[in-house]
Amino acid sequence: MKRVLLLLTLSLFISCKNKTEEVKTEVKENPEFSALHDGDIIFQTSLSSQSQAIQMATKSVYSHCGVIYKEADKYYVFEAIQPVTKTPLEKWIARGKDSHYVVKRLNAAKNGLKDWQIREMKEAGKEMAGKDYDLYFGWGDDKIYCSELVWKLYHKAGADLCPTQQLKDFDLTNNAVKQKLHERYGSNIPMEEKVVSPAALFNSNLLYTVTSK
Template sequence: MKNLLYSLLCILFCGCTTTSFNISDLKPGDIIFQDVDCGPFCDAVDKVTSGYNGKDFSHCALVVQENDSLFIIEAVGQGVVKTSFHQFFGKKIAAGGTLVGRVKKQYAYLAPKAAKNAFQYLGKEYDDVFDINNDKYYCSELVYETYREANNGKDVFKLFPMTYKDPDTQDYFPIWVDYFKKLNVQIPEGEPGLNPGGVSKSDYLDIISISF
Protein backbone atom coordinates (compact mmCIF):
# COMPACT_ATOMS: atom_id res chain seq x y z
CA MET A 1 0.00 0.00 0.00
CA LYS A 2 2.85 2.39 0.76
CA ASN A 3 4.23 1.97 -2.74
CA LEU A 4 0.90 3.07 -4.18
CA LEU A 5 0.98 6.15 -1.97
CA TYR A 6 4.58 7.28 -2.30
CA SER A 7 3.55 10.17 -4.52
CA LEU A 8 0.29 10.93 -2.76
CA LEU A 9 -0.12 14.33 -1.23
CA CYS A 10 -1.04 12.28 1.79
CA ILE A 11 -2.85 14.93 3.74
CA LEU A 12 -6.08 16.56 2.62
CA PHE A 13 -7.78 19.69 3.90
CA CYS A 14 -10.19 21.70 3.16
CA GLY A 15 -0.26 36.23 -7.20
CA CYS A 16 2.30 34.15 -8.38
CA THR A 17 4.05 34.94 -11.64
CA THR A 18 4.63 32.02 -13.98
CA THR A 19 7.81 31.96 -16.05
CA SER A 20 9.59 29.06 -17.73
CA PHE A 21 13.04 27.48 -17.60
CA ASN A 22 14.88 24.22 -18.14
CA ILE A 23 15.91 21.53 -15.67
CA SER A 24 19.46 22.91 -15.80
CA ASP A 25 18.16 26.15 -14.24
CA LEU A 26 16.99 24.47 -11.03
CA LYS A 27 18.51 25.64 -7.75
CA PRO A 28 18.85 24.11 -4.27
CA GLY A 29 15.68 24.71 -2.30
CA ASP A 30 13.39 24.71 -5.34
CA ILE A 31 10.23 22.69 -4.73
CA ILE A 32 9.04 20.43 -7.56
CA PHE A 33 5.31 19.79 -7.79
CA GLN A 34 4.05 16.79 -9.75
CA ASP A 35 0.64 15.46 -10.67
CA VAL A 36 1.72 11.83 -10.47
CA ASP A 37 -0.77 9.29 -11.80
CA CYS A 38 -1.43 7.12 -8.71
CA GLY A 39 -4.95 5.95 -9.48
CA PRO A 40 -7.93 6.08 -7.08
CA PHE A 41 -5.93 7.62 -4.25
CA CYS A 42 -5.02 10.62 -6.35
CA ASP A 43 -8.58 10.81 -7.66
CA ALA A 44 -9.81 11.17 -4.07
CA VAL A 45 -7.18 13.81 -3.39
CA ASP A 46 -8.00 15.79 -6.52
CA LYS A 47 -11.67 16.00 -5.58
CA VAL A 48 -11.05 17.85 -2.33
CA THR A 49 -8.07 20.07 -3.06
CA SER A 50 -6.38 21.96 -5.85
CA GLY A 51 -3.07 23.69 -6.32
CA TYR A 52 -1.70 26.71 -8.08
CA ASN A 53 -3.96 27.95 -10.88
CA GLY A 54 -6.42 25.11 -10.19
CA LYS A 55 -3.92 22.37 -11.02
CA ASP A 56 -3.83 19.03 -9.21
CA PHE A 57 -0.61 17.99 -7.50
CA SER A 58 -0.11 14.71 -5.67
CA HIS A 59 3.60 14.95 -4.91
CA CYS A 60 6.29 17.50 -4.08
CA ALA A 61 10.02 17.27 -3.40
CA LEU A 62 13.12 19.38 -2.82
CA VAL A 63 16.06 20.11 -5.10
CA VAL A 64 19.33 19.75 -3.19
CA GLN A 65 23.03 19.97 -3.97
CA GLU A 66 25.93 17.76 -2.98
CA ASN A 67 29.34 18.90 -4.20
CA ASP A 68 28.65 19.99 -7.80
CA SER A 69 25.63 17.75 -8.40
CA LEU A 70 21.94 18.54 -8.08
CA PHE A 71 19.37 15.87 -7.27
CA ILE A 72 16.10 15.37 -5.41
CA ILE A 73 15.31 14.50 -1.80
CA GLU A 74 11.75 13.23 -1.44
CA ALA A 75 9.52 11.28 0.91
CA VAL A 76 8.18 8.21 -0.86
CA GLY A 77 6.95 4.74 0.10
CA GLN A 78 10.46 3.57 0.95
CA GLY A 79 11.00 6.58 3.22
CA VAL A 80 13.01 9.75 2.66
CA VAL A 81 15.39 9.08 -0.21
CA LYS A 82 17.80 10.72 -2.62
CA THR A 83 16.63 10.51 -6.24
CA SER A 84 18.35 11.41 -9.50
CA PHE A 85 16.74 13.92 -11.86
CA HIS A 86 16.51 11.17 -14.48
CA GLN A 87 14.44 8.96 -12.21
CA PHE A 88 12.37 11.74 -10.69
CA PHE A 89 11.34 13.37 -13.95
CA GLY A 90 10.77 10.00 -15.60
CA LYS A 91 7.55 9.28 -13.68
CA LYS A 92 4.18 8.96 -15.36
CA ILE A 93 2.57 12.37 -14.97
CA ALA A 94 -1.14 13.20 -15.23
CA ALA A 95 -2.85 16.35 -16.54
CA GLY A 96 -1.58 18.68 -13.82
CA GLY A 97 1.96 18.23 -15.09
CA THR A 98 5.10 19.41 -13.32
CA LEU A 99 5.81 22.90 -11.96
CA VAL A 100 8.55 24.45 -9.85
CA GLY A 101 8.06 26.56 -6.75
CA ARG A 102 10.89 28.97 -6.01
CA VAL A 103 10.86 31.20 -2.95
CA LYS A 104 10.41 34.85 -3.81
CA LYS A 105 13.46 37.14 -3.80
CA GLN A 106 12.78 38.51 -0.34
CA TYR A 107 12.86 34.97 1.05
CA ALA A 108 15.69 33.63 -1.12
CA TYR A 109 17.96 33.15 1.89
CA LEU A 110 15.67 30.33 3.09
CA ALA A 111 16.17 28.10 0.04
CA PRO A 112 19.78 26.94 0.54
CA LYS A 113 19.14 26.43 4.25
CA ALA A 114 16.08 24.27 3.55
CA ALA A 115 18.00 22.22 0.97
CA LYS A 116 20.80 21.62 3.46
CA ASN A 117 18.30 20.66 6.17
CA ALA A 118 16.81 17.97 3.92
CA PHE A 119 19.90 15.76 4.27
CA GLN A 120 19.23 15.06 7.93
CA TYR A 121 15.94 13.36 6.99
CA LEU A 122 17.49 10.80 4.63
CA GLY A 123 16.56 7.31 5.81
CA LYS A 124 13.57 8.46 7.89
CA GLU A 125 10.43 6.35 7.51
CA TYR A 126 7.48 7.31 5.35
CA ASP A 127 4.58 8.71 7.36
CA ASP A 128 1.78 6.40 6.25
CA VAL A 129 -0.61 7.67 8.96
CA PHE A 130 0.04 11.35 8.10
CA ASP A 131 0.83 12.45 11.64
CA ILE A 132 2.61 15.80 11.68
CA ASN A 133 3.99 15.07 15.16
CA ASN A 134 5.75 11.74 14.67
CA ASP A 135 9.27 11.25 13.35
CA LYS A 136 8.08 10.00 9.97
CA TYR A 137 7.49 12.10 6.85
CA TYR A 138 5.20 12.35 3.86
CA CYS A 139 6.14 14.44 0.85
CA SER A 140 4.77 17.87 1.78
CA GLU A 141 5.58 17.33 5.46
CA LEU A 142 9.24 17.00 4.50
CA VAL A 143 9.09 20.32 2.62
CA TYR A 144 7.26 21.92 5.54
CA GLU A 145 9.84 20.82 8.10
CA THR A 146 12.92 21.75 6.10
CA TYR A 147 11.65 25.27 5.45
CA ARG A 148 10.36 25.71 9.01
CA GLU A 149 13.83 24.91 10.32
CA ALA A 150 15.36 27.31 7.81
CA ASN A 151 13.02 30.00 9.16
CA ASN A 152 14.17 29.55 12.78
CA GLY A 153 11.25 27.33 13.73
CA LYS A 154 8.56 29.57 12.25
CA ASP A 155 6.12 28.15 9.70
CA VAL A 156 6.65 29.06 6.06
CA PHE A 157 3.92 26.79 4.73
CA LYS A 158 0.60 26.64 6.56
CA LEU A 159 -1.01 23.68 8.26
CA PHE A 160 -4.75 23.14 7.81
CA PRO A 161 -7.27 20.58 9.09
CA MET A 162 -7.24 17.43 6.98
CA THR A 163 -10.30 15.84 5.44
CA TYR A 164 -10.81 12.44 3.90
CA LYS A 165 -14.48 12.99 3.04
CA ASP A 166 -16.16 13.27 -0.34
CA PRO A 167 -17.42 16.88 -0.52
CA ASP A 168 -20.51 15.74 -2.43
CA THR A 169 -21.70 13.27 0.20
CA GLN A 170 -19.71 14.17 3.34
CA ASP A 171 -18.96 10.46 3.67
CA TYR A 172 -15.42 9.14 3.87
CA PHE A 173 -14.00 8.03 0.55
CA PRO A 174 -14.15 4.20 0.60
CA ILE A 175 -10.53 3.98 -0.45
CA TRP A 176 -9.46 5.87 2.68
CA VAL A 177 -11.71 3.75 4.88
CA ASP A 178 -10.02 0.61 3.56
CA TYR A 179 -6.55 2.14 3.79
CA PHE A 180 -6.75 3.16 7.44
CA LYS A 181 -8.57 -0.04 8.39
CA LYS A 182 -5.62 -2.06 7.09
CA LEU A 183 -3.29 0.11 9.16
CA ASN A 184 -5.58 -0.38 12.17
CA VAL A 185 -5.68 3.36 12.92
CA GLN A 186 -8.49 5.86 13.10
CA ILE A 187 -8.97 8.16 10.12
CA PRO A 188 -7.22 11.40 11.15
CA GLU A 189 -10.09 13.65 10.10
CA GLY A 190 -9.52 17.25 11.14
CA GLU A 191 -5.91 16.74 12.22
CA PRO A 192 -3.37 19.37 11.07
CA GLY A 193 -1.43 18.72 7.90
CA LEU A 194 -0.66 20.03 4.45
CA ASN A 195 -0.53 18.86 0.87
CA PRO A 196 1.38 19.70 -2.32
CA GLY A 197 -1.54 21.70 -3.73
CA GLY A 198 -1.71 23.92 -0.68
CA VAL A 199 2.05 24.41 -0.65
CA SER A 200 1.99 25.44 -4.32
CA LYS A 201 -0.37 28.32 -3.48
CA SER A 202 1.88 29.75 -0.78
CA ASP A 203 2.58 33.49 -0.82
CA TYR A 204 6.24 32.64 -0.29
CA LEU A 205 6.56 31.08 -3.76
CA ASP A 206 6.77 32.06 -7.38
CA ILE A 207 5.62 29.26 -9.66
CA ILE A 208 7.71 28.45 -12.70
CA SER A 209 6.95 26.12 -15.58
CA ILE A 210 9.69 23.74 -16.62
CA SER A 211 10.79 22.50 -20.04
CA PHE A 212 12.13 19.01 -20.70
Template sequence: MRWMMGWALWLWGLSAVAAPRDALEAKLRTGDIVLHTSRSRQSQAIQVATHSPLSHVGLVEVTEKGAFVVEAVQPVQRVPFAKWKARGVKDRILVLRAEDIDAETKQRVLAAAKAHLGKPYDWRFGWGDDAMYCSELVRKAYAQGAGVEYGEMETLGSLNVAGLEKQMRERYGAKVPLELTLITPVSLARDTRLSVVHSDFPEAP
Protein backbone atom coordinates in the same frame (compact mmCIF):
# COMPACT_ATOMS: atom_id res chain seq x y z
CA MET B 1 28.33 7.21 -46.25
CA ARG B 2 24.54 6.91 -46.09
CA TRP B 3 24.67 4.95 -42.83
CA MET B 4 27.00 7.57 -41.34
CA MET B 5 24.52 10.32 -42.21
CA GLY B 6 21.73 8.28 -40.68
CA TRP B 7 23.74 7.75 -37.52
CA ALA B 8 24.49 11.47 -37.29
CA LEU B 9 20.82 12.34 -37.71
CA TRP B 10 19.87 9.82 -35.00
CA LEU B 11 22.40 11.37 -32.57
CA TRP B 12 21.12 14.85 -33.42
CA GLY B 13 17.58 13.69 -32.71
CA LEU B 14 18.62 12.40 -29.30
CA SER B 15 20.27 15.69 -28.38
CA ALA B 16 17.22 17.62 -29.56
CA VAL B 17 14.92 15.52 -27.38
CA ALA B 18 17.21 15.83 -24.37
CA ALA B 19 17.69 19.59 -24.67
CA PRO B 20 14.48 20.70 -22.90
CA ARG B 21 15.25 18.54 -19.88
CA ASP B 22 18.86 19.78 -19.76
CA ALA B 23 17.65 23.38 -20.02
CA LEU B 24 15.21 22.91 -17.15
CA GLU B 25 17.77 21.17 -14.94
CA ALA B 26 20.18 24.05 -15.58
CA LYS B 27 17.61 26.45 -14.08
CA LEU B 28 17.39 24.58 -10.80
CA ARG B 29 18.93 25.81 -7.57
CA THR B 30 19.39 24.09 -4.23
CA GLY B 31 16.28 24.66 -2.15
CA ASP B 32 13.86 24.81 -5.08
CA ILE B 33 10.53 23.10 -4.46
CA VAL B 34 9.40 20.79 -7.27
CA LEU B 35 5.89 19.38 -7.73
CA HIS B 36 4.27 17.00 -10.19
CA THR B 37 1.36 14.59 -10.61
CA SER B 38 2.49 11.31 -9.10
CA ARG B 39 1.61 7.91 -10.54
CA SER B 40 1.37 6.41 -7.04
CA ARG B 41 -1.69 4.50 -5.85
CA GLN B 42 -2.89 7.37 -3.67
CA SER B 43 -2.28 10.16 -6.18
CA GLN B 44 -5.82 10.20 -7.56
CA ALA B 45 -7.29 10.53 -4.08
CA ILE B 46 -4.99 13.47 -3.30
CA GLN B 47 -6.00 15.17 -6.54
CA VAL B 48 -9.69 14.73 -5.75
CA ALA B 49 -9.30 15.88 -2.14
CA THR B 50 -7.35 19.02 -3.07
CA HIS B 51 -8.93 19.88 -6.45
CA SER B 52 -5.44 19.96 -7.95
CA PRO B 53 -3.20 17.83 -10.19
CA LEU B 54 -0.28 18.53 -7.85
CA SER B 55 -0.01 15.36 -5.77
CA HIS B 56 3.71 15.05 -4.95
CA VAL B 57 6.47 17.45 -3.91
CA GLY B 58 10.19 17.33 -3.22
CA LEU B 59 13.22 19.52 -2.47
CA VAL B 60 16.06 20.12 -4.95
CA GLU B 61 19.78 19.69 -4.27
CA VAL B 62 22.18 20.86 -6.99
CA THR B 63 25.67 19.32 -6.97
CA GLU B 64 28.63 19.04 -9.33
CA LYS B 65 27.21 15.66 -10.39
CA GLY B 66 23.83 17.12 -11.29
CA ALA B 67 20.51 17.91 -9.65
CA PHE B 68 18.77 15.62 -7.18
CA VAL B 69 15.44 15.61 -5.36
CA VAL B 70 14.96 14.74 -1.69
CA GLU B 71 11.47 13.31 -1.37
CA ALA B 72 9.29 11.45 1.10
CA VAL B 73 8.22 8.21 -0.52
CA GLN B 74 8.80 4.71 0.86
CA PRO B 75 11.33 5.43 2.29
CA VAL B 76 12.48 9.09 2.29
CA GLN B 77 15.15 9.17 -0.42
CA ARG B 78 17.35 11.27 -2.70
CA VAL B 79 17.02 10.59 -6.43
CA PRO B 80 18.36 12.20 -9.64
CA PHE B 81 16.12 15.00 -10.83
CA ALA B 82 15.69 13.45 -14.28
CA LYS B 83 14.41 10.23 -12.72
CA TRP B 84 12.08 12.15 -10.39
CA LYS B 85 10.68 14.24 -13.25
CA ALA B 86 10.10 11.18 -15.45
CA ARG B 87 7.90 9.61 -12.77
CA GLY B 88 5.38 12.42 -13.10
CA VAL B 89 2.32 12.17 -15.35
CA LYS B 90 2.97 13.63 -18.83
CA ASP B 91 6.43 14.70 -17.63
CA ARG B 92 4.88 17.90 -16.24
CA ILE B 93 6.55 19.77 -13.40
CA LEU B 94 6.18 22.95 -11.35
CA VAL B 95 9.31 24.56 -9.91
CA LEU B 96 9.02 27.10 -7.08
CA ARG B 97 11.75 29.19 -5.46
CA ALA B 98 12.12 31.13 -2.22
CA GLU B 99 13.81 34.17 -3.76
CA ASP B 100 14.34 36.03 -0.48
CA ILE B 101 16.26 33.23 1.25
CA ASP B 102 20.03 33.12 0.68
CA ALA B 103 22.01 30.13 -0.55
CA GLU B 104 23.66 29.44 2.81
CA THR B 105 20.29 29.23 4.54
CA LYS B 106 18.99 26.94 1.80
CA GLN B 107 21.86 24.58 2.53
CA ARG B 108 20.53 24.36 6.10
CA VAL B 109 17.06 23.70 4.68
CA LEU B 110 18.48 20.87 2.60
CA ALA B 111 20.35 19.44 5.58
CA ALA B 112 17.11 19.47 7.59
CA ALA B 113 15.39 17.50 4.83
CA LYS B 114 18.25 15.01 4.44
CA ALA B 115 18.19 14.33 8.19
CA HIS B 116 15.02 12.31 7.47
CA LEU B 117 16.55 10.08 4.76
CA GLY B 118 15.63 6.44 5.24
CA LYS B 119 12.52 7.12 7.32
CA PRO B 120 9.29 5.39 6.28
CA TYR B 121 6.50 7.13 4.42
CA ASP B 122 3.68 8.31 6.68
CA TRP B 123 0.49 6.84 5.17
CA ARG B 124 -1.62 8.38 7.96
CA PHE B 125 -0.34 11.94 7.46
CA GLY B 126 0.66 12.46 11.08
CA TRP B 127 2.93 15.28 12.24
CA GLY B 128 5.55 13.32 14.18
CA ASP B 129 9.11 12.85 12.94
CA ASP B 130 9.18 9.04 12.97
CA ALA B 131 7.68 8.94 9.46
CA MET B 132 7.25 11.58 6.74
CA TYR B 133 4.89 12.40 3.89
CA CYS B 134 6.04 14.54 0.98
CA SER B 135 4.65 17.99 1.76
CA GLU B 136 5.40 17.55 5.48
CA LEU B 137 9.07 17.00 4.64
CA VAL B 138 9.29 20.21 2.59
CA ARG B 139 7.42 22.38 5.09
CA LYS B 140 9.45 21.09 8.04
CA ALA B 141 12.75 21.47 6.18
CA TYR B 142 12.08 25.16 5.55
CA ALA B 143 10.71 25.71 9.04
CA GLN B 144 13.76 24.10 10.66
CA GLY B 145 16.40 25.40 8.27
CA ALA B 146 15.10 28.88 7.48
CA GLY B 147 12.43 29.62 10.08
CA VAL B 148 9.76 29.96 7.38
CA GLU B 149 6.58 27.88 7.22
CA TYR B 150 5.26 27.65 3.68
CA GLY B 151 1.68 26.68 2.91
CA GLU B 152 -1.34 26.59 5.19
CA MET B 153 -2.14 23.73 7.52
CA GLU B 154 -5.63 22.32 6.90
CA THR B 155 -7.83 19.75 8.57
CA LEU B 156 -8.58 16.49 6.80
CA GLY B 157 -12.29 17.31 7.10
CA SER B 158 -11.86 20.61 5.24
CA LEU B 159 -10.66 18.77 2.13
CA ASN B 160 -12.92 17.19 -0.49
CA VAL B 161 -12.99 13.72 1.09
CA ALA B 162 -16.74 13.13 0.80
CA GLY B 163 -16.30 10.71 -2.10
CA LEU B 164 -13.25 8.99 -0.64
CA GLU B 165 -14.89 7.01 2.17
CA LYS B 166 -13.40 3.70 1.05
CA GLN B 167 -9.86 5.05 0.88
CA MET B 168 -10.26 6.79 4.24
CA ARG B 169 -11.51 3.61 5.94
CA GLU B 170 -8.61 1.61 4.48
CA ARG B 171 -6.19 4.15 5.93
CA TYR B 172 -7.76 4.99 9.28
CA GLY B 173 -10.34 2.34 10.04
CA ALA B 174 -13.94 3.01 11.09
CA LYS B 175 -13.21 6.37 12.73
CA VAL B 176 -11.69 8.80 10.24
CA PRO B 177 -9.87 11.65 12.08
CA LEU B 178 -11.43 14.59 10.25
CA GLU B 179 -9.79 16.93 12.77
CA LEU B 180 -6.31 15.80 11.69
CA THR B 181 -4.17 18.77 10.55
CA LEU B 182 -1.93 18.36 7.53
CA ILE B 183 -0.18 20.20 4.72
CA THR B 184 -0.93 19.43 1.06
CA PRO B 185 1.28 19.87 -2.02
CA VAL B 186 -1.08 22.41 -3.56
CA SER B 187 -1.10 24.44 -0.33
CA LEU B 188 2.66 24.86 -0.70
CA ALA B 189 2.21 25.77 -4.37
CA ARG B 190 -0.29 28.50 -3.52
CA ASP B 191 2.05 30.33 -1.14
CA THR B 192 2.63 33.73 -2.77
CA ARG B 193 6.05 34.03 -1.11
CA LEU B 194 7.32 31.41 -3.56
CA SER B 195 8.14 32.42 -7.15
CA VAL B 196 7.32 30.23 -10.14
CA VAL B 197 10.56 29.33 -11.94
CA HIS B 198 8.98 26.87 -14.37
CA SER B 199 5.54 25.37 -14.97
CA ASP B 200 4.18 22.84 -17.45
CA PHE B 201 0.71 23.08 -15.89
CA PRO B 202 -1.71 25.24 -17.88
CA GLU B 203 -3.93 25.74 -14.86
CA ALA B 204 -3.02 27.79 -11.78
CA PRO B 205 -2.22 25.86 -8.58
Protein backbone atom coordinates in the same frame (compact mmCIF):
# COMPACT_ATOMS: atom_id res chain seq x y z
CA MET C 1 63.97 6.55 -32.47
CA LYS C 2 63.12 10.16 -31.69
CA ARG C 3 60.39 10.05 -34.31
CA VAL C 4 58.87 6.95 -32.69
CA LEU C 5 58.93 8.57 -29.24
CA LEU C 6 57.33 11.72 -30.65
CA LEU C 7 54.53 9.70 -32.24
CA LEU C 8 53.93 7.79 -29.00
CA THR C 9 53.79 11.02 -26.99
CA LEU C 10 51.37 12.57 -29.47
CA SER C 11 49.19 9.44 -29.40
CA LEU C 12 49.03 9.48 -25.60
CA PHE C 13 48.17 13.20 -25.58
CA ILE C 14 45.29 12.68 -28.02
CA SER C 15 44.04 9.67 -26.05
CA CYS C 16 44.06 11.60 -22.76
CA LYS C 17 42.39 14.58 -24.42
CA ASN C 18 39.59 12.41 -25.79
CA LYS C 19 39.03 10.75 -22.40
CA THR C 20 38.83 14.16 -20.73
CA GLU C 21 36.27 15.29 -23.31
CA GLU C 22 34.26 12.10 -22.71
CA VAL C 23 34.20 12.78 -18.95
CA LYS C 24 33.08 16.34 -19.54
CA THR C 25 30.29 15.11 -21.80
CA GLU C 26 29.08 12.68 -19.14
CA VAL C 27 28.66 15.34 -16.45
CA LYS C 28 27.31 18.06 -18.72
CA GLU C 29 24.11 19.32 -17.13
CA ASN C 30 20.78 19.37 -18.92
CA PRO C 31 20.23 22.95 -20.19
CA GLU C 32 16.59 22.52 -19.25
CA PHE C 33 17.65 22.75 -15.60
CA SER C 34 19.95 25.79 -15.90
CA ALA C 35 17.48 28.10 -14.13
CA LEU C 36 17.18 25.88 -11.04
CA HIS C 37 18.62 26.67 -7.61
CA ASP C 38 19.16 24.64 -4.45
CA GLY C 39 15.96 24.59 -2.44
CA ASP C 40 13.54 25.08 -5.33
CA ILE C 41 10.30 23.13 -4.90
CA ILE C 42 9.12 20.83 -7.69
CA PHE C 43 5.57 19.55 -8.19
CA GLN C 44 4.10 16.78 -10.32
CA THR C 45 1.03 14.59 -10.69
CA SER C 46 2.01 11.29 -9.14
CA LEU C 47 0.92 7.99 -10.67
CA SER C 48 0.75 6.32 -7.24
CA SER C 49 -2.36 4.51 -6.05
CA GLN C 50 -3.33 7.37 -3.72
CA SER C 51 -2.79 10.20 -6.20
CA GLN C 52 -6.38 10.41 -7.41
CA ALA C 53 -7.71 10.63 -3.86
CA ILE C 54 -5.27 13.44 -3.05
CA GLN C 55 -6.26 15.33 -6.18
CA MET C 56 -9.97 15.00 -5.43
CA ALA C 57 -9.62 15.96 -1.77
CA THR C 58 -7.42 19.00 -2.43
CA LYS C 59 -8.95 20.15 -5.76
CA SER C 60 -5.55 20.15 -7.43
CA VAL C 61 -3.83 18.11 -10.14
CA TYR C 62 -0.58 18.23 -8.18
CA SER C 63 -0.24 15.36 -5.73
CA HIS C 64 3.50 15.07 -5.09
CA CYS C 65 6.38 17.45 -4.42
CA GLY C 66 10.01 17.59 -3.28
CA VAL C 67 13.01 19.88 -2.88
CA ILE C 68 15.69 20.23 -5.55
CA TYR C 69 19.41 20.09 -4.70
CA LYS C 70 22.42 20.24 -6.99
CA GLU C 71 25.34 18.00 -6.07
CA ALA C 72 28.48 17.51 -8.18
CA ASP C 73 26.86 19.04 -11.27
CA LYS C 74 23.83 16.77 -11.01
CA TYR C 75 20.32 17.60 -9.84
CA TYR C 76 18.34 15.59 -7.32
CA VAL C 77 14.93 15.76 -5.68
CA PHE C 78 14.83 15.15 -1.93
CA GLU C 79 11.44 13.57 -1.42
CA ALA C 80 9.27 11.54 0.90
CA ILE C 81 8.52 8.25 -0.81
CA GLN C 82 9.32 4.85 0.69
CA PRO C 83 11.70 5.65 2.27
CA VAL C 84 12.61 9.36 2.33
CA THR C 85 15.44 9.68 -0.17
CA LYS C 86 17.01 11.75 -2.94
CA THR C 87 16.17 10.85 -6.53
CA PRO C 88 17.93 12.00 -9.72
CA LEU C 89 15.85 14.84 -11.13
CA GLU C 90 15.36 13.37 -14.60
CA LYS C 91 14.21 10.07 -13.08
CA TRP C 92 11.83 11.96 -10.77
CA ILE C 93 10.31 13.87 -13.68
CA ALA C 94 9.88 10.73 -15.79
CA ARG C 95 7.98 9.09 -12.93
CA GLY C 96 5.18 11.67 -13.02
CA LYS C 97 2.17 11.90 -15.32
CA ASP C 98 3.22 12.96 -18.84
CA SER C 99 6.61 13.97 -17.33
CA HIS C 100 4.97 17.29 -16.48
CA TYR C 101 6.39 19.36 -13.64
CA VAL C 102 6.33 22.86 -12.14
CA VAL C 103 9.20 24.42 -10.17
CA LYS C 104 8.56 27.18 -7.65
CA ARG C 105 10.76 29.46 -5.53
CA LEU C 106 10.37 31.90 -2.66
CA ASN C 107 9.40 35.40 -3.79
CA ALA C 108 11.98 36.74 -1.35
CA ALA C 109 14.76 34.59 -2.86
CA LYS C 110 14.66 35.22 -6.59
CA ASN C 111 18.41 34.56 -6.80
CA GLY C 112 18.13 31.47 -4.65
CA LEU C 113 18.00 30.79 -0.93
CA LYS C 114 20.75 32.07 1.34
CA ASP C 115 23.62 29.72 2.19
CA TRP C 116 22.49 29.42 5.82
CA GLN C 117 19.00 28.44 4.71
CA ILE C 118 20.32 25.66 2.50
CA ARG C 119 22.55 24.45 5.36
CA GLU C 120 19.59 24.37 7.76
CA MET C 121 17.45 22.49 5.24
CA LYS C 122 20.13 19.91 4.54
CA GLU C 123 20.82 19.39 8.24
CA ALA C 124 17.13 18.86 8.88
CA GLY C 125 17.02 16.55 5.88
CA LYS C 126 19.70 14.33 7.39
CA GLU C 127 17.32 13.60 10.27
CA MET C 128 14.52 12.70 7.85
CA ALA C 129 16.47 10.65 5.29
CA GLY C 130 15.64 6.96 5.43
CA LYS C 131 12.43 7.41 7.40
CA ASP C 132 9.31 5.56 6.29
CA TYR C 133 6.65 7.25 4.20
CA ASP C 134 3.67 8.22 6.34
CA LEU C 135 0.58 6.57 4.85
CA TYR C 136 -1.55 8.05 7.65
CA PHE C 137 -0.45 11.67 7.12
CA GLY C 138 0.39 12.23 10.76
CA TRP C 139 2.27 15.35 11.85
CA GLY C 140 4.87 13.57 13.96
CA ASP C 141 8.46 13.19 12.82
CA ASP C 142 8.72 9.41 13.04
CA LYS C 143 7.31 9.07 9.51
CA ILE C 144 7.07 11.70 6.77
CA TYR C 145 4.89 12.38 3.72
CA CYS C 146 5.88 14.54 0.76
CA SER C 147 4.35 17.95 1.47
CA GLU C 148 5.11 17.59 5.18
CA LEU C 149 8.79 17.09 4.29
CA VAL C 150 8.88 20.25 2.15
CA TRP C 151 7.01 22.33 4.72
CA LYS C 152 9.24 21.24 7.60
CA LEU C 153 12.47 21.81 5.64
CA TYR C 154 11.41 25.36 4.86
CA HIS C 155 10.27 25.88 8.43
CA LYS C 156 13.84 25.09 9.51
CA ALA C 157 15.02 27.68 6.98
CA GLY C 158 12.79 30.36 8.52
CA ALA C 159 9.86 30.25 6.10
CA ASP C 160 6.40 28.83 6.79
CA LEU C 161 5.14 28.42 3.25
CA CYS C 162 1.44 28.09 4.06
CA PRO C 163 -0.89 27.62 7.02
CA THR C 164 -1.43 24.04 8.11
CA GLN C 165 -4.92 22.56 7.86
CA GLN C 166 -6.92 19.72 9.36
CA LEU C 167 -8.06 16.64 7.52
CA LYS C 168 -11.67 17.78 7.84
CA ASP C 169 -10.87 20.90 5.78
CA PHE C 170 -10.57 18.84 2.59
CA ASP C 171 -13.33 17.53 0.34
CA LEU C 172 -13.80 13.97 1.58
CA THR C 173 -17.01 13.25 -0.33
CA ASN C 174 -15.52 11.68 -3.47
CA ASN C 175 -15.73 7.86 -3.60
CA ALA C 176 -11.99 7.51 -4.31
CA VAL C 177 -11.26 9.62 -1.23
CA LYS C 178 -13.72 7.68 0.93
CA GLN C 179 -12.20 4.37 -0.16
CA LYS C 180 -8.66 5.50 0.62
CA LEU C 181 -9.69 6.88 4.02
CA HIS C 182 -11.42 3.58 4.88
CA GLU C 183 -8.31 1.62 3.84
CA ARG C 184 -6.09 3.75 6.04
CA TYR C 185 -8.23 4.50 9.09
CA GLY C 186 -11.26 2.25 9.07
CA SER C 187 -13.99 4.10 10.99
CA ASN C 188 -11.55 6.14 13.08
CA ILE C 189 -10.69 8.99 10.70
CA PRO C 190 -8.59 11.63 12.52
CA MET C 191 -10.52 14.63 11.22
CA GLU C 192 -8.58 17.12 13.34
CA GLU C 193 -5.11 15.84 12.39
CA LYS C 194 -2.75 18.68 11.46
CA VAL C 195 -1.81 18.36 7.78
CA VAL C 196 -0.31 20.23 4.84
CA SER C 197 -1.08 19.32 1.23
CA PRO C 198 0.87 19.66 -2.03
CA ALA C 199 -1.95 21.94 -3.23
CA ALA C 200 -1.51 24.32 -0.29
CA LEU C 201 2.21 24.58 -1.03
CA PHE C 202 1.59 25.01 -4.76
CA ASN C 203 -0.89 27.83 -4.13
CA SER C 204 1.27 29.60 -1.53
CA ASN C 205 1.49 33.35 -2.16
CA LEU C 206 5.08 33.19 -0.92
CA LEU C 207 6.14 31.27 -4.03
CA TYR C 208 6.41 32.06 -7.72
CA THR C 209 6.84 29.78 -10.71
CA VAL C 210 10.41 29.47 -12.00
CA THR C 211 9.77 27.01 -14.82
CA SER C 212 7.34 24.34 -15.92
CA LYS C 213 7.15 21.73 -18.65
